[in-house]
Amino acid sequence: xxxxxxxxxxxxxxxxxxxxxxxxxxxxxxxxxxxxxxxxxxxxxxxxxxxxxxxxxxxxxxxxxxxxxxxxxxxxxxxxxxxxxxxxxxxxxxxxxxxxxxxxxxxxxxxxxxxxxxxxxxxxxxxxxxxxxxxxxxxxxxxxxxxxxxxxxxxxxxxxxxxxxxxxxxxxxxxxxxxxxxxxxxxxxxxxxxxxxxxxxxxxxxxxxxxxxxxxxxxxxxxxxxxxxxxxxxxxxxxxxxxxxxxxxxxxxxxxxxxxxxxxxxxxxxxxxxxxxxxxxxxxxxxxxxxxxxxxxxxxxxxxxxxxxxxxxxxxxxxxxxxxxxxxxxxxxxxxxxxxxxxxxxxxxxxxxxxxxxxxxxxxxxxxxxxxxxxxxxxxxxxxxxxxxxxxxxxxxxxxxxxxxxxxxxxxxxxxxxxxxxxxxxxxxxxxxxxxxxxxxxxxxxxxxxxxxxxxxxxxxxxxxxxxxxxxxxxxxxxxxxxxxxxxxxxxxxxxxxxxxxxxxxxxxxxxxxxxxxxxxxxxxxxxxxxxxxxxxxxxxxxxxxxxxxxxxxxxxxxxxxxxxxxxxxxxxxxxxxxxxxxxxxxxxxxxxxxxxxxxxxxxxxxxxxxxxxxxxxxxxxxxxxxxxxxxxxxxxxxxxxxxxxxxxxxxxxxxxxxxxxxxxxxxxxxxxxxxxxxxxxx
Amino acid sequence: xxxxxxxxxxxxxxxxxxxxxxxxxxxxxxxxxxxxxxxxxxxxxxxxxxxxxxxxxxxxxxxxxxxxxxxxxxxxxxxxxxxxxxxxxxxxxxxxxxxxxxxxxxxxxxxxxxxxxxxxxxxxxxxxxxxxxxxxxxxxxxxxxxxxxxxxxxxxxxxxxxxxxxxxxxxxxxxxxxxxxxx
Numbered sequence: 091x092x093x094x095x096x097x098x099x100x101x102x103x104x105x106x107x108x109x110x111x112x113x114x115x116x117x118x119x120x121x122x123x124x125x126x127x128x129x130x131x132x133x134x135x136x137x138x139x140x141x142x143x144x145x146x147x148x149x150x151x152x153x154x155x156x157x158x159x160x161x162x163x164x165x166x167x168x169x170x171x172x173x174x175x176x177x178x179x180x181x182x183x184x185x186x187x188x189x190x191x192x193x194x195x196x197x198x199x200x201x202x203x204x205x206x207x208x209x210x211x212x213x214x215x216x217x218x219x220x221x222x223x224x225x226x227x228x229x230x231x232x233x234x235x236x237x238x239x240x241x242x243x244x245x246x247x248x249x250x251x252x253x254x255x256x257x258x259x260x261x262x263x264x265x266x267x268x269x270x271x272x273x274x275x276x277x278x279x280x281x282x283x284x285x286x287x288x289x290x291x292x293x294x295x296x297x298x299x300x301x302x303x304x305x306x307x308x309x310x311x312x313x314x315x316x317x318x319x320x321x322x323x324x325x326x327x328x329x330x331x332x333x334x335x336x337x338x339x340x341x342x343x344x345x346x347x348x349x350x351x352x353x354x355x356x357x358x359x360x361x362x363x364x365x366x367x368x369x370x371x372x373x374x375x376x377x378x379x380x381x382x383x384x385x386x387x388x389x390x391x392x393x394x395x396x397x398x399x400x401x402x403x404x405x406x407x408x409x410x411x412x413x414x415x416x417x418x419x420x421x422x423x424x425x426x427x428x429x430x431x432x433x434x435x436x437x438x439x440x441x442x443x444x445x446x447x448x449x450x451x452x453x454x455x456x457x458x459x460x461x462x463x464x465x466x467x468x469x470x471x472x473x474x475x476x477x478x479x480x481x482x483x484x485x486x487x488x489x490x491x492x493x494x495x496x497x498x499x500x501x502x503x504x505x506x507x508x509x510x511x512x513x514x515x516x517x518x519x520x521x522x523x524x525x526x527x528x529x530x531x532x533x534x535x536x537x538x539x540x541x542x543x544x545x546x547x548x549x550x551x552x553x554x555x556x557x558x559x560x561x562x563x564x565x566x567x568x569x570x571x572x573x574x575x576x577x578x579x580x581x582x583x584x585x586x587x588x589x590x591x592x593x594x595x596x597x598x599x600x601x602x603x604x605x606x607x608x609x610x611x612x613x614x615x616x617x618x619x620x621x622x623x624x625x626x627x628x629x630x631x632x633x634x635x636x637x638x639x640x641x642x643x644x645x646x647x648x649x650x651x652x653x654x655x656x657x658x659x660x661x662x663x664x665x666x667x668x669x670x671x672x673x674x675x676x677x678x679x680x681x682x683x684x685x686x687x688x689x690x691x692x693x694x695x696x697x698x699x700x701x702x703x704x705x706x707x708x709x710x711x712x713x714x715x716x717x718x719x720x721x722x723x724x725x726x727x728x729x730x731x732x733x734x735x736x737x738x739x740x741x742x743x744x745x746x747x748x749x750x751x752x753x754x755x756x757x758x759x760x761x762x763x764x765x766x767x768x769x770x771x772x773x
Numbered sequence: 774x775x776x777x778x779x780x781x782x783x784x785x786x787x788x789x790x791x792x793x794x795x796x797x798x799x800x801x802x803x804x805x806x807x808x809x810x811x812x813x814x815x816x817x818x819x820x821x822x823x824x825x826x827x828x829x830x831x832x833x834x835x836x837x838x839x840x841x842x843x844x845x846x847x848x849x850x851x852x853x854x855x856x857x858x859x860x861x862x863x864x865x866x867x868x869x870x871x872x873x874x875x876x877x878x879x880x881x882x883x884x885x886x887x888x889x890x891x892x893x894x895x896x897x898x899x900x901x902x903x904x905x906x907x908x909x910x911x912x913x914x915x916x917x918x919x920x921x922x923x924x925x926x927x928x929x930x931x932x933x934x935x936x937x938x939x940x941x942x943x944x945x946x947x948x949x950x951x952x953x954x955x956x
Contacts, residue, residue, distance in 0.1 A: 420782045
């Protein structure tokens with residue numbers, strides 16, 4: 091009965107989404123407030139309905155109602171409660187319900203918080219959002235119904251893939267979907283702006299927080315996924331350029347570009363058409379990822395159980411949503427005029443460069459991901475594009491981006507002064523060069539690329555801090571004045587500093603762990619010892635252990651350095667009887683400067699065990715840096731100027747004037763935010 | 774009002790081309806011409822691993838390597854606890870009625886549950902071996918349930934299907950292959 095309520099709620103939500111997609115759109119075109127007013131209640135009630143459906147499905151999982159086929163296929167009575175709950179979205183159908191839950195939550199938030207949006211823009215944004223939601227509801231109801239019953243109900247479920255029974259992965263999908271779906275808001279705003287025929291700084295101030303929120307969530311989501319791959323797959327690696335990883339990385343790259351170009355729209359009333367296009371492409375890439383992962387056109391360790399019927403449906407959605415938006419863009423974008431030219435040496439000039447490089451990077455990843463598929467479709471046979479391609483193409487695009495990042499962040503708007511910037515960044519440049527030389531020296535002259543990578547990391551990190559120091563006047567002003575300046579600095583400026591410093595930390599982790607990983611694969615008898623990058627690991631044999639729904643063989647490795655015991659590593663091989671599969675659990679000891687990573691392999695007939703031991707220098711910095719980046723985004727999100735619902739400047743003219751083509755230059759000055767012009771504050 | 778410009782048409786044109794490639798590829802997958810997931814089994818072209826399994830307790834038969842020679846046949850790995858096995862069951866029944874030899878390996882199953890499963894849904898299998906430990910399935914390289922193997926007259930494995938057989942797999946892959954092998 092409860093499952094049927096959930097199913098019914100989804101059907102109602104679908105119908106409501108159609109209403110929300112059509113009536114407000116007509117109302118906005120005709121200027122009828124009554125029709126436009128339907129959007130807000132429709133969005134809010136829709137969220138309530140989806141929440142009911144989600145809870146109904148969650149209930150079926152928690153009480154192990156195996157008469158629901160999805161539960162029977164993906165759950166088990168012995169599974170710990172946490173994984174019964176996360177099992178809801180650890181499968182195709184349930185994850186789509188989570189997707190629409192987040193989608194409708196954001197729709198309800200726009201409806202609830204959007205008091206200060208012009209009525210027609212709000213109606214159109216919600217209408218576009220409703221149409222997108224309707225597409226997903228139709229997809230769920232017609233191809234992926236999670237509430238299908240199974241008669242007779244099996245006594246026991248098949249369990250959840252043990253690889254997914256893991257805290258890192260349990261929360262990976264919700265963050266990813268928060269990211270993807272957050273970009274759908276930017277998309278709805280972009281399409282609504284194209285319909286309205288108007289993009290202005292106020293529009294950008296509305297889009298920025300949603301993009302930022304989505305970006306933060308996606309950053310955390312990708313980091314969690316990569317962390318999971320690192321400790322759960324037991325290969326010692328953290329990124330494999332797997333199509334599914336790329337599917338989440340491409341919207342991240344495009345979303346990062348969007349984040350930066352929206353600043354230019356806001357501050358300089360320029361780059362409008364480009365920003366709208368980026369908003370469409372970012373969500374388009376998120377949808378493309380969904381298509382690739384769920385349609386069966388790609389193979390990947392991460393892919394969902396697939397079905398060509400679903401692939402056709404998602405392709406249809408992709409064509410309607412992204413194709414429709416791009417067609418609208420082709421027609422309307424030429425009317426979007428920017429605020430004039432600007433100098434190459436300026437903050438906005440640097441942001442254009444940032445956008446060019448980030449979109450190039452996204453294009454490179456897209457090409458590498460789709461090339462095997464396109465070749466196979468055109469009869470060119472099977473190829474696989476692996477890490478060498480991505481390393482050879484992605485890294486060269488990233489290097490200029492990272493070099494320019496620190497300089498661009500220090501440039502002033504409109505007319506930058508390169509010599510002034512260089513004098514501010516003198517310390518960062520000196521540290522970067524010193525780091526490069528020191529690393530190259532200590533590595534014996536070899537591996538200059540890695541030395542350069544660490545120099546780049548220092549450049550980003552120190553550069554971000556140096557820029558901040560210059561703005562608040564450290565070394566120049568009295569402590570009191572410095573504190574006052576620090577307090578007066580907009581949160582968005584703090585956010586930028588933190589995020590760019592986080593990027594530096596990530597770059598250091600990526601460089602060092604790629605360049606200096608040590609791997610040893612050994613056959614070890616109990617009592618044997620292995621040397622690893624200055625550490626010593628003594629194998630003390632294995633023991634049988636048991637978990638709530640698995641049995642395990644646990645190895646014991648004593649980690650010592652210079653005769654001093656540091657830790658005991660206990661890698662496991664788990665065997666899940668319900669799921670009839672096995673997993674390896676790596677044991678990791680981290681010093682925060684490096685990880686010692688041990689995996690227990692197979693047992694040979696001689697009684698020896700295969701052990702794979704890794705020393706991964708700086709690898710924890712990758713995730714620390716990613717979290718710092720996301721924290722930077724969160725700090726920026728608290729900026730008064732960006733806070734959802736913050737007061738905006740009064741608009742000139744009536745917003746409802748349909749077809750208005752007053753491509754005004756920003757007119758009103760940006761509201762609020764202590765100090766205004768970002769880089770100017772410290773100059 | 775400004776009309777469309779080349780620069781604003783490029784994105785939609787590029788997208789249309791990409792969507793067309795996707796459509797073609799999905800169509801090719803749909804007709805069975807292409808298979809993104811084609812992970813060839815190491816056993817393809819090799820003789821089926823030697824085994825000899827007892828029948829499900831309380832039933833006649835049992836299944837061994839010797840039973841699989843002389844005629845092209847299907848070997849289906851199934852269990853009563855596996856919902857996708859129920860899903861494909863009607864197709865196996867159809868095949869059996871059409872005279873295709875279908876053999877079963879019943880894996881990690883309780884005899885009573887397996888018998889009840891066959892009583893209720895029908896028994897398409899000529900002979901069934903009960904693999905209660907899952908040992909034989911490992912030799913066959915089974916890693917998902919159900920799995921179905923197509924064997925030729927000499928008992929060599931010619932094709933392996935992972936997951937439930939759908940009508941379309943039957944029509945585009947399995948039946949043509951059986952036809953080719955001359956049953």
